[in-house]
Amino acid sequence: MILDLLTFLIVFFHVTEDTTLSVDLEDSDSAAVKLEYGVEKRAQDTFGKGSVPDKFCIAPCPQRNFGDSDFTYNPELLYKFEVQNSSQKCTPKSSGYISTLFSHSSEEEEEKRVLNEKFRFHYPHVQITFSKIKSIKKEMLQIAKTCGLDVPTLAYAYVFYEKVVLKGLVNKSNRKLVAGAALLIATKINDHGSMGLSSIIDHIETVFRINRRDMLQLEIPLCVALDFKLHASEAEIVPHCQRIVSAQN
Template sequence: SNMNETFSEKFPHVQLTLSKIRSLKREIRKLAQEDCGYEEPTVAMAYVYFEKLALHGKLDKQNRKLCTGACILLAAKISNDLKRPEVKQLVDRLEERLRLNRKELLSLEFPALVALEFKLHLPQREIPPETRPDPQNPHQNSWCSVFKCTVCFVSYTPCK
């Protein structure tokens, strides 16, 4: 499609098409929210991690499912203070839903951390604007709109 072409011209080092990235983000949402019961902030973090890995040219056809799993795992750990049994339960679910090998998934967690430069607590400016809590209306659940947003690549500088 036209959008995929424009996208690959703008981000030539990203190895997946825009449509594929969007469909994987839908999968992240379904997995994290519907299958695992995490709140929107966890999903938004997993999105940002996933996009950063894509932007740094770390995602490809071979590892996309593993990266999807690793992003959910990292986001869930950082935003939910998971205990060991909960981590095991999450890994079981990711393994089953994404049809992954658990060893491979766990062995990708550290390289993903390195690729994200260990920056898991996201500064406000990196959270897609439409997902930031609204200071005027703090009780409104403004995270929801992250799911409607297109790829939030605009706020990142692609690596050379």
């Protein structure tokens, strides 16, 4: 726990030649969303009086409240779900290039719909669809390649993102902001050979089409949702590393 807290302090008082991402005293409240599993506790002065916009909160789904002891992260869960539930690919029996394209496209859309329905049935507390999770992870991979992030760094980002997704803490409004924050935290912890943080933030902002300030405001809430456990185990990281390397070959 002490190591996790030290890592947290390093991450959020991290300074580079390109950019300073330390938390200003005036801005710290804007990111201080205190989250307890089963109870969402929001500071009333976080964004002034009134409600906090959904995209700035990592909030539990009302369908399921649970304590941390109820959650065990499995890095194989999403991968195995797709393998076990995807239909076998087949070549459309239609003549003509255009008709083949339409047939193949309709098959892909139908498979996506079925997968999303099955995923929602098995994991009703998860607030985003399976296809959106896959899409976000592809964009995270794209950012990692462009920025020269190493494989373990991307794997860490996947672990952070999947954990909060599977806890039911990510919704349609904040899914890209949380993914960006996961990449940024993973980079601060692990990667020392890529481009500067400022350039990485630029790429995250461009690919996800989000506002950097909105993303930075979610860094601390994301760490709270992760219980400040920013050192993933080998068992959590290795499966992601293997799939990332396999996808690149």
